[in-house]
Amino acid sequence: MKTYEQINDRIASGKAVVLTADEIMDYVDRKGLEKAAQEVDVVTTATFGPMCSSGCFLNFGHSRPRIRMTEAWIEDVLVYTGIAAVDVYLGATQLRHGDPANMYYPGEFRYGGGHVIEDLVAGKTLQLFALSYGTDCYPLREIRTYFTIHDLNQAIMVNPRNCYQNYNVALNKSDRPIYTYMGLLEPDCKNANYCSAGQLSPLLNDPYYETIGVGTRVWLAGAQGHVYAEGTQHAGGCERTADGIPIGGAGTLALTADMKQMNKAFVRGVSLPGYGVSLALGVGIPIPILNEQILQRTCVRDRDIWAPVVDYSSDYSQNTGKIVCQVNYEQLRSGRIQIDGKTVEVGSLSSYYKALEIAHLLADEIRRGDFLLAQPIAPLPKDTKMKPLVKRKPPL
């Protein structure tokens, strides 16, 4: 048994034993669970993929004369201004003004909120255009100016939902191609796409949220941030395997970090033809090895993690809740799965390669003593379920 304080002391003195989630299984097989739990202080987990529920609060500072922005655009991408005078929220999936969307199907969606966030972190010069109705204290009615992230007082990423614990595998049983947030799905089950780092993914290595909770320090695109709440649609009370691994979406995390500290390699705008824009992010989360059980759970392998295959041409879009079958991540990573006796080619929207890179970067930071662990101040709920949106008649 170890405590957060003991682990942090070892990190601070540069003596912490840190392994990545892909290294730990063989290590435990070799050393035995008991000995490994004594030796290992931290296992690092990571993921990299599109995370639509992401965005950032920006503060521009005040112009002379002052403006209370009521409508504003960065690089022609609309930002939310229903907060204080020069604060805005920029969302990852916001389209650029004038984007024809799917008017000429499938639309290209080349640039939007996620790309603005990528450009901000990359230090590019961007255009701000803002309008106002004018007040006695904020008389300016219009401003067009150019800025970089360094000119901003704050650029704080605040993501309501990241790091889905597990995810659907998308398939198309219809007779026409469909363009989805899971990519292009060819007709007649020609291909399937998944989106998870599997055995490296944070919440799959801590399935019951024993160490990841509100207040956990995380590596968000290279910056040190934290979990500020359960993520939206968090549903800890989901169906699980005997090992506790959810067999569907389940848990999610709400994350925040300072964008000025981020690394542009892990903040990437996403264009999904026929669907829209998004933002791909890299997230790393350390798991403190407080006891043998926590270590045991970090030894999860791709073959132990099962994901539901869902027909996105009908069951997903009509929200029927039906699934086609279940497959594990070892099968998915082989590049082919069998559906109804047919071989289906498989692609991924999540980058295992980048996740691995992040797990190693985070492990190095911890070994150097640059990244200390934070004990959660509140656990994530384990019993909540997803509620649907019900179409009701107006109240009398």
Next chain:
Amino acid sequence: MSETMTRKLMLYFPKCECEKPIIYHLVKDYGLIVNVFRAKVTPEEEGYLVLDVTGTEEQIQRGIEFVKTFNVTVNFSGKGVTWDSIRCTHCGYCVPYCPTGALKIADAATREVAYVESECIECLACVRLCPYGACASAF
């Protein structure tokens, strides 16, 4: 007899130089096997032709000399489709859509994606579909 070989060529046509049946002559007069990947040869506009030519080294050389007489620029690097390894996130999304396996998972352990240019037939599926714009077309 000399060994046959295959070379990928990219021909750039300046305006107005496209009325001759170049492919016909490459086949008929120079004995080359031609496999055209992409072509846009329109009168009064700049155009391009991306093709594989198969034959002996001498046949290919003579064919290239012939093509050059039409004031056509011949590029041997054949990079009609480029893959930017920095922009690529190695997610592997492109892999099932690539019909020839030019884009593939190069390392099963790290899931690193690689682009094998010689396998590319320039269908442009990757250019259209890559969420990160890692693949681009020269024209």
